Amino acid sequence: MADKINIDVLTLDSVQCAACGYMMESIAALPSDVQEMIQYQEWSIKNKDGIGKFMELKGKVLPTICIERDLVFESIIPQYEELIDEMARRAPNDQMRDRIISLRGKGFEFDKIQENLAKAGSGMKTRTDS
Secondary structure (H helix, E strand, C coil): CCCCEEEEEEECCCCCCHHHHHHHHHHHCCCHHHHCCEEEEEEECCCHHHHHHHHHCCCCCCCEEEECCEEEEECCCCCHHHHHHHHHHCCCCHHHHHHHHHCCCCCCCHHHHHHHHHHHCCCCCCCCCC
């Protein structure tokens, strides 16, 4: 099961924008079983790469969670079950879809948010000074 579900989070800046931070945290709080099946990144429009990704994905509002290039949660912070359902719909294979669905009742794991945000580079590319 080498395939992963790609998630792009379009933000203003997850460090300074509360809603953007909550969007990133909703992904970072997913349980480790789900973390193994996803790859996610923050795209801040405070830099060129983020602006490029926003335009490439045809973003309309911030923050937005895109799953497999689909704008899924536009300016709406999702609940755990909503995230799981949308990831399952876009899973690259039936085995991964079934595994994700089996984790629907598990819920967020808040104890690893900071560690998972760091792995995803959240907030690292949002500053334009220094």
